[in-house]
Amino acid sequence: MPRESEKMMSPRARAHVQAFAVAITVLIGLATPALAAFSLVWSDEFDGTSLDTGNWTIDIGDGCPNLCGWGNAELQYYRSQNVAVSGGNLILTARDEAYGGRQFTSGKVHTRGKHAFLYGRMEMRAKIPTGGGMWPAFWMMPQDDVYGGWAASGEIDIMESANGTTTVGGALHYGGTWPANTSTSSSYSLGGANFADAYHVYAVEWEPEQIRWYVDGVLFSTRYSWQWYSDGAPDNPLAPFDQDFYIILNAAVGGYYTGCTDPACVTATLPQQYLIDYVRVYQETSNQAPAVAITSPTAADDPPAGDIVIAATASDPDGSVATVEFYAGATYLGEDTTAPYSFTWTSVADGCYTIVARAIDDQSAFGEDAVEITVGSGCGQAPFHGTPFALPARIEAEDFDLGGEGVAYHDTDPGNNGARYRLAEAVDIQDCSDVGGGYNLGWIYQVEWLEYTVDVPVAGTYTIDVRVASPSLGGTFHLEFAGVDRTGDVTVPPTGNWQAWTTVSTAATLPAGVQVMRFVPTLQGFNLNSFEFASPTATTDLPATGLALHPCRPNPFNPATTISYEVQDPATVDLVVYDVTGKVVRRLISGEAVVAGRHEITWDGRSDEGHAAAAGVYLCRLSAGGDSRTIRMALVK
Structure with missing residues (x-):
């Protein structure tokens, strides 16, 4: 259990998530494991005018003499002058200024010796800096090196991004003491949008036998205890991630992760600010989470554009409901502290939305319900994340376009057989055990199809790696772009199990421009996880x-x-x-x-x-x- 658990936050003392600047806001609600009752045990909302030194220590220097460049060939010198609290944010500022033998300065804070945690949900809402050489991170290190030096005692990277910040990553470091260490990592994108353009919620849910990564409530990676180990405890299957870890926030300039280890290659427009709205830690308790259900509108209502009243019922089996919050996707709308719980969402435009009700009890545990609705004329066909996937990119199969049956996909049965992720759609989505976890599509039949809107910035030949699994018979599929079959039939080999994953590769020569990719199974018998497009070879x-x-x-x-x-x-x-x-x-x-x-x-x-x-x-x-x-x-x- 954590060493620090005494500081509790009022259920009402929470920041409100701003809307994405896109015409259609569709995000899956903030996720919680079905069996977990998470209660808030520690947080910093950064509502004051100075850093709370009871929570945080400011790192100073460049790591020298023992760890110059902080072991990553970073180019900045960390200073207290680059750390501030203002406007409800912790602000870490990277500047182009020479100091301490370095060309750049920046900010870094940590909770070591003040707050350390074992298991739970670690969550941050932040707007990250961007540009060549920038490396913002939200991560954790062991309070004590119980199993040996880095990385035998572990490292948990909750969020890190680099350079153009169109993707964010999560990683684990483990194994032996350097250089016998190893790591596993996964990444997540918004289909070409920049994470620096808006605030996003980044989180891990850390349990003894698995760690899950989320962005805005969307699960994008899962690691299991059989995938990690420590040379310092070869007989302990949970090591090294069974000890207390502390939290670190920093905005590095340069370093191996960015591919930029010389000041001349830093192209970011400085100063850049890393804006952290809050950091929160939740843990499972014996307290049972409240139950909540949205009673109006329902998925079948199709309300007209204008004002929409969202109504919900909520109850708590071992306490009382303190408040019910209402969201459109990840965008906070408002809350009601008195039953019957409701909120009037005003001036709602035509479109497709996920509305979420979150009930919070008197011990800060919460439960949620979500309903997908179509308002007015709806959204027609549109990219799931609001913008087309900009190639090269990794496209998760479950992130097919919005629009529904006959528009963005065709499925032969009316329900989601896997009962995961996009519950209002008829596409069959299930948990996936491929590297990175997440979800895959199953129950695929050859008369079905799915569509994804992509942006091809440069005409050329794109290699496409497709992750598939098939127990015995295999199958075939092809990919159409703008209505033209560009790949011909691609063969899926038998892999021995519905979750035994392999990569099949194909290539498509594409014209530049926004276009719709259609996945067409031509012989059933396989599951589908993802498509990964490599950088193109120009057609000439x-x-x-x-x-x-x-x-x-x-x-x-x-x-x-x-x-x-x-x-x-x-x-x-x-x-x-x-x-x-x-x-x-x-x-x-x-x-x-x-x-x-x-x-x-x-x-x-x-x-x-x-x-x-x-x-x-x-x-x-x-x-x-x-x-x-x-x-x-x-x-x-």
Whole structure:
């Protein structure tokens, strides 16, 4: 249990989430595990005019002499002058100013020695900084290195983002003490929108045998205890994530995660501010959460545009209901403290919305109910996250367009057989055990289809990796863009189980512009998890040069990354990894004859001698027929 649990927050002392600046606001309500009754045990709402030093310590310096650059080749010097509390926010400001031998300054705070926690929901609402070299983070480190130095005692990265901030990531670090450490990570995007444009809620739900990551209530990753370990406790299946961890907030400039370790490559317009509205910690208690149900409107009502009265019933089995809050997606509307509970939502425009009622009891535990409604003429077909997926991107299969049956999808039965995620839709969505967790589509039949609106910024040939699973028979599918089959039938092989996942790859040559991708199963017998589009090969590039080297994935990486390349004709190929001084680190391919087409190879982060390469930026060069291509890669520790 946490060392600090005495500070409680009034149920009414909570910030209100602003609306996204998009025509259609559709977000899944703030999620809570069905069996968990979470109560607030600690928070900082940053409502004062100065940092509460009973909660936080300001980090000072650049990590030197013991950990220069904080172990990540960061370029900033942390100062107290870059930390402020104003306007209901903790503000960490990154500046272009020389200090302490560094070109940049920024802010960092932590709760070590003041507040540490074991298990629970750790949540932050924040607006992050953006631009080349920016690296905002919300993370946790062990209060004590019980199992050894980093990362044998663990690290939990709740949220981190870099550079253009169109994706955010979550990660675990574990294993042995550096350099024998390892990590697993996942990322989440808004389909091309920038996380720096609005406030978002970032959270993990940490339990003994699993950790789940959320953005705005949407689960995007799950890690299980069988996926982590500590060399310091080989017989303890829960280690290292069974100890107290403290919270860290910082806005780094540069570092391996950004791929920028030299001041000259920082292109962000400074100063940049990391605005944190609140940090909250909830934990499971014996107190039972209240029950709440929205009674009006219902999913079948289709109310007209204008004022809409939202009504709900709420009760608490072992206490009393303090308030019922009402949301449109993640946007706070208002609350009612007296039964019967209701709120009048005024001037509602035509569109599709998820309305949420959250009942909070006298011990801060909460329960929720959500209803998806169509107002007036509805929303027609529209991207699920409000904006098209900007390629290259990872598209989760469950994030198909809004619009419903016959518009955004066709499904042969009326219900969601998996009873997960988008409960008002007829598409069958279930929990997924693939790497990263989340959801997948099941019960797929060949007469069905789903559509996704994508934005193709550059015409070219896009490689598409599709995650699929099939117990015995396999199946086939194709992808249409703007009504044209661009892939032909793609074969799904048998994998032995509905949750035994593999990747099948295809390619599509696409014109530039916003267009609708339609997934069409042509032979049933498989589950679908995601589509991942790589950066394109320009349509004029490969025929002219006969050679293409694609960005490695993942990047940054630890411990391994996959490099893919293409040759137009049979060729003799060299593929070599260099450090930034030009020294050869690893010869992945040396004078090997390859056939025409696309090829992949994995670099395990080791040198030709078998030694683990140091964290840093590396160059990978492909050479064939007197021509060459080079990409940059960042190995992180």
